[in-house]
Amino acid sequence: MRPDNSNKLDVVDALLENTWENLPAHLERHLLAIPSQIDFAQNHRFDRLSLFLNTILILWAAGMLMYFWTPLEGMLANLAQGLMGFSAFSPQLLAHPIVALIAMACLLFGWVWMDTEKPPGLKKV
Amino acid sequence: MINMIPKVQTDTDHLFREIVKKHSSRIYNLALMKCNQVTLAEDISQETFIRVYKGLHNFRDDSHIGTWIYRIALNVCYTMIKKESLLSSRLVPMEDRADLEPEDPNSDVQDIFIKDLEKDQIREAVSALPALQSDAITLYYLKEFQYTEVAEIMDIPLNTVKSHIRRAKANLKLLLMEVYNETG
Structure with missing residues (x-):
């Protein structure tokens, strides 16, 4: 409730006094939750469960890559040979204009991404 | 279990709760008076307190904390009202x-x-x-x-x-x- 320390002077004071609205209860809850939400967003991007699940996923992907590496390597080498005229694992790859273009695009995207202000995710009640 | 939350953090959170209890109604009414829209006033209140919380760690001059909060609130009002183009009222x-x-x-x-x-x-x-x-x-x-x-x-x-x-x-x-x- 509003503190009762008013000293009404004229009709404008009285009118302004009467426009007072109590804070919605849901808004107060959201305001009080700000510290936990900000801390969670800043410090707990990878909580324990998602870290555990992601570790399993990474191990599985690494296993698959190792298991199928030989045929995959052959396929990539053939593809690169057909497209560019040299192996995908050759140092010549670094000098290819398409690779340079992709690298520049990634660099630019990363730069813009880092410079973009991220929404805190707390805007809407 | 060892308490992993630093003392400074809990102090800040405690101070923040007190600030919300004391100033939230006024900040909400300030925003409401400036924009005359309930939803936007709620957004302004939230954005103000997010900025207050983020700035609280570095705020040292407790005697001026009230004026600091309302200055933030006014700035947020101007930014968000401009964004919402409320001048077309x-x-x-x-x-x-x-x-x-x-x-x-x-x-x-x-x-x-x-x-x-x-x-x-x-x-x-x-x-x-x-x-x-x-x-x-x-x-x-x-x-x-x-x-x-x-x-x-x-x-x-x-x-x-x-x-x-x-x-x-x-x-x-x-x-x-x-x-x-x-x-x-």
Whole structure:
């Protein structure tokens, strides 16, 4: 409730006094939750469960890559040979204009991404 | 179990809770008066307290914490109201006319009329005042601050605050009479 320390002077004071609205209860809850939400967003991007699940996923992907590496390597080498005229694992790859273009695009995207202000995710009640 | 939360963090959170308890109603009403939209006032309140919380870790001057919070709130109001283009409200922002029109001898009669206006209409009139007058009268109306503190928040001289509030009241009467005549 509003503190009762008013000293009404004229009709404008009285009118302004009467426009007072109590804070919605849901808004107060959201305001009080700000510290936990900000801390969670800043410090707990990878909580324990998602870290555990992601570790399993990474191990599985690494296993698959190792298991199928030989045929995959052959396929990539053939593809690169057909497209560019040299192996995908050759140092010549670094000098290819398409690779340079992709690298520049990634660099630019990363730069813009880092410079973009991220929404805190707390805007809407 | 070892408490992993640093003491500074818990102190800040405790201080933040106290600030929310003490100032949230006023910040919400300040925002409501400035924009006259419930949803936007809630957004402004949230954004203000997010900034307060983020700045609280580095804030050392406890004696000025109140004025600091309301300065943030005013800045957030301006940013978010501009973003929402609220200036397209029914009442166009008025020019300062307090000095142009003499005091109406029938002002008591006017007072009787405008007493019946709705909250929305009053807020709309306040938001249509020139910006500094609107800020001054809104901050003063919150009754948290004396003239000197309003001056500190707005970063203007004390006498200018008094002048803005006096003009704001005069202009507000004119605006409210216009609203009354329009709604008839």
